[in-house]
Every structure is written in structure tokens, then in C-alpha cells.
Amino acid sequence: MTASTTRRTTAKSAKSRIAAVGAIAVAGTLLLTGCGDQTKSDESSSDKASSKAAPLASKLPKEIRDKGVIRVGSDIAYAPVEFKDKSGKAIGIDPDLADALGKQLGVKFEFQNGTFDTLITGLRSNRYDLAMSAMTDTKDRQDGVDSDTGKKVGEGVDFVDYFNAGVSIYTPKGKTQGIKTWDDLCGKKIVVQRGTVSHDLAKAQAKKCPSGKKLGIQAFDDDQQAQTRLRSGGADAGSSDFPVAAYAVKTSGGGKDFEIVGEQVEAAPYGIAVAKDQTELRDAIKAALDAVIKNGEYEKIIAKWGVEAGAVDAATVNGGK
Known part of the structure; x- marks a missing residue:
């Protein structure tokens, strides 16, 4: 075999190797592209599933949405609105309603026990995100006025009204x-x-x-x-x-x-209390409440506890007088 023949053979082999490498690179690119498309497809499907499972999640403030929890201040000793069963679990009208709201918003409502007359203070200090405790929506509470003295004691709260009693x-x-x-x-x-x-x-x-x-x-x-x-x-x-x-x-x-x-x-109406500066959270709660009223969950909860006479037809913000 001559030197020139050897050089031609080596060149052909090199070309074959280059072609093979090129084919592998193209295949790899196609494979990666396919994976990328699949990932995007999976993410899109996940988003759609999440949206379907919790249709109103996007209405929540991002901070709460990221945590996945809404802290609820409540005096859990007011049966049948909220009280503890033998295992210590919070049950009643409010916890059941909170579970239904949570499904709409994609978060868990976590009830934290406190004495009734400290719940609004807990909202002001950011200990709670909401107060849900058979709390009557009154003008004094909206305005932060002490009902005994008539004096201003705080900035007040907003209410999303959900029941009449x-x-x-x-x-x-x-x-x-x-x-x-x-x-x-x-x-x-x-x-x-x-x-x-x-x-x-x-x-x-x-x-x-x-x-x-x-x-x-x-x-x-x-x-x-x-x-x-x-x-x-x-x-x-x-x-x-x-x-x-x-x-x-x-x-x-x-x-x-x-x-x-x-x-x-x-x-007068019971209201879910929200701090005055948390309007996005307030509006998300209202939207979720309207949704569970519309889909029939609200009616089932009210009937379960035998208090149909106090049911409302729609959520109202600050309906108390």
C-alpha cells in the first residue's frame, strides 16, 4: 500500500467519523428539543391542573400563595361555629367553610386559638392573616372604635360577610x-x-x-x-x-x-375580618366565598350544622352597621 493510498483511506475514515459525530449531534439536539417541548408541555399541563384544582389561587397575594397557608385567629370554643372535637381538631361552621375556601384558593386555612377580644389586635400585629370567629361585622369594628368609650383605638378592619345571626x-x-x-x-x-x-x-x-x-x-x-x-x-x-x-x-x-x-x-352579619391594608386578600376571600355559594358547598355546610336560617345569597364587604 502506497503512502497516497494510506492518506486517502485515512481521509475517508475521518470524513466518516465527522459524519457520524454530526449525526449524533443532530440527534442529540432533536432529543433535547423534544425534552424541552415535553417539559414545557408538562409544566403547561401542571398549571392547567393547578388552575382547575384551585381556580382562584391567582387572586391571593403572592406572599400567601407562596407559603400555601392562611393563618386564622379564632376563639375555638363557640359551638357550633368553631369548637374542638375530642381529638383537639377544630370543627364547626367556620372550619368547614374555611376548608371550602381553601380549595378555591389553593391554600390551607390554619386555625390558631386565641381569646375573642384579642383577635383584632392579632390582625393588627400580623399574628394572623384573618380572624374568623363568629365575629359580628359592626361599624365600630370597621372604624377601630371602642364600643364602650366611642374612642378610636386602631385603624379598624374590613369584613367579608358570610352569615346572619x-x-x-x-x-x-x-x-x-x-x-x-x-x-x-x-x-x-x-x-x-x-x-x-x-x-x-x-x-x-x-x-x-x-x-x-x-x-x-x-x-x-x-x-x-x-x-x-x-x-x-x-x-x-x-x-x-x-x-x-x-x-x-x-x-x-x-x-x-x-x-x-x-x-x-x-x-347582624358575621364577617371574616381582614386588616385594612390587605385589600387583595380581602377581595380573594370574597371571590372564594361567592364561588362556594354558587357551587353549593356553602349550602351543604350551613345545612350540616342546622343553621339554614342565617344563610346569605352572596358575599358582602363591610355590610355591618
């Missing part, structure tokens, strides 16, 4: 002492939960009572403590929001401890 009086069963109205409480003792509308009504009534017929008010951190006091004979009557009073009458002592007297008063 009045206030009821209940007594030991068979021991009504002729109590039917708030005027009938003069000269008696009443138990209430501190910071509630019932507490406000009791203080207002006490100012109206004639001399010699003082209304004694015993205020407790939670409604269960108030019920225990009344059950033990330490007071003549108690007052709570109607759903709570009705539930206590139905369940306490197997229905033998209490009875409701008179009619509901001060019917």
Missing part, C-alpha cells in the same frame, strides 16, 4: 323567672363572653335598669365558661349569638340544661 337569651331549663326580653334582666345576673355583642348589649341594658334593680354581668374568656357558670346556678341567664345558644340548648345535658327565651335581637 341575632342574639338570644337562654336560661336554666324550667327556671326562666319570667325572662323574655332584655328589660326583664334588670335585678338578675347574666353570663356572657367578653368582647361580644352580647356583652355590649348587657352593658347597655345595665345602664337602663332602674336603681335597686341592677343587672349583674359576669364576663368570661369563652362561651363554654359562661355556660358552666350558668349550669352551676351562678347566674340567672346567659346570652350568645342565636346559633350558639341554640346549639347549647340542644346539646348541653342532652338538652336538659337550658332553654331559649324570647326572640332574637340585633340581627
Whole structure:
């Protein structure tokens, strides 16, 4: 074999190797391109699935969306609105509704227990993202005004209203002492939960009572403590929001401890409280609430707890007066 022949053979081999390498490179490029397209396709499918699973997630503030959790301040001792089962899990109207809202928004609502009269303060200090605790939407709370003194104590909160309830009086069963109205409480003792509308009504009534017929008010951190006091004979009557009073009458002592007297008063909306500067979160909650009302989940939850009379047809922002 001559030198020239050797050189031609080597050149052909080199060309073959170059061609092979080129083919591999092209194939690799096509493969990578295909993977890229598939990745984009997978991401697109994932986004679509996520959007379908949580259709309103994009309405939440990015910070909350990224965390995946909404912190909820609540006094979890107000059955049937929120209370703990035997395992310590929060159950009731509010937790059930929060779960339904969470499905729309793609986040978990995490209930954190606190005394009722500290919940709005917790919102102001950013301890909670929301307060959801059978809280009546009132103009004073919207404006940050102390209902006792009329003085400004904070910037107030916004409410997304989701239920309507009045206030009821209940007594030991068979021991009504002729109590039917708030005027009938003069000269008696009443138990209430501190910071509630019932507490406000009791203080207002006490100012109206004639001399010699003082209304004694015993205020407790939670409604269960108030019920225990009344059950033990330490007071003549108690007052709570109607759903709570009705539930206590139905369940306490197997229905033998209490009875409701008179009619509901001060019917007003329950609201989910949101800090004034969190308008994006407020509007996301409203949109989610409207969605669960529309899809029927809201109706099922309200019926589950036997409080259909308080249902609303649509979410409202700051509907309290």
C-alpha cells in the first residue's frame, strides 16, 4: 500500500467519523428539543391542573400563595361555629367553610386559638392573616372604635360577610323567672363572653335598669365558661349569638340544661375580618366565598350544622352597621 493510498483511506475514515459525530449531534439536539417541548408541555399541563384544582389561587397575594397557608385567629370554643372535637381538631361552621375556601384558593386555612377580644389586635400585629370567629361585622369594628368609650383605638378592619345571626337569651331549663326580653334582666345576673355583642348589649341594658334593680354581668374568656357558670346556678341567664345558644340548648345535658327565651335581637352579619391594608386578600376571600355559594358547598355546610336560617345569597364587604 502506497503512502497516497494510506492518506486517502485515512481521509475517508475521518470524513466518516465527522459524519457520524454530526449525526449524533443532530440527534442529540432533536432529543433535547423534544425534552424541552415535553417539559414545557408538562409544566403547561401542571398549571392547567393547578388552575382547575384551585381556580382562584391567582387572586391571593403572592406572599400567601407562596407559603400555601392562611393563618386564622379564632376563639375555638363557640359551638357550633368553631369548637374542638375530642381529638383537639377544630370543627364547626367556620372550619368547614374555611376548608371550602381553601380549595378555591389553593391554600390551607390554619386555625390558631386565641381569646375573642384579642383577635383584632392579632390582625393588627400580623399574628394572623384573618380572624374568623363568629365575629359580628359592626361599624365600630370597621372604624377601630371602642364600643364602650366611642374612642378610636386602631385603624379598624374590613369584613367579608358570610352569615346572619341575632342574639338570644337562654336560661336554666324550667327556671326562666319570667325572662323574655332584655328589660326583664334588670335585678338578675347574666353570663356572657367578653368582647361580644352580647356583652355590649348587657352593658347597655345595665345602664337602663332602674336603681335597686341592677343587672349583674359576669364576663368570661369563652362561651363554654359562661355556660358552666350558668349550669352551676351562678347566674340567672346567659346570652350568645342565636346559633350558639341554640346549639347549647340542644346539646348541653342532652338538652336538659337550658332553654331559649324570647326572640332574637340585633340581627347582624358575621364577617371574616381582614386588616385594612390587605385589600387583595380581602377581595380573594370574597371571590372564594361567592364561588362556594354558587357551587353549593356553602349550602351543604350551613345545612350540616342546622343553621339554614342565617344563610346569605352572596358575599358582602363591610355590610355591618
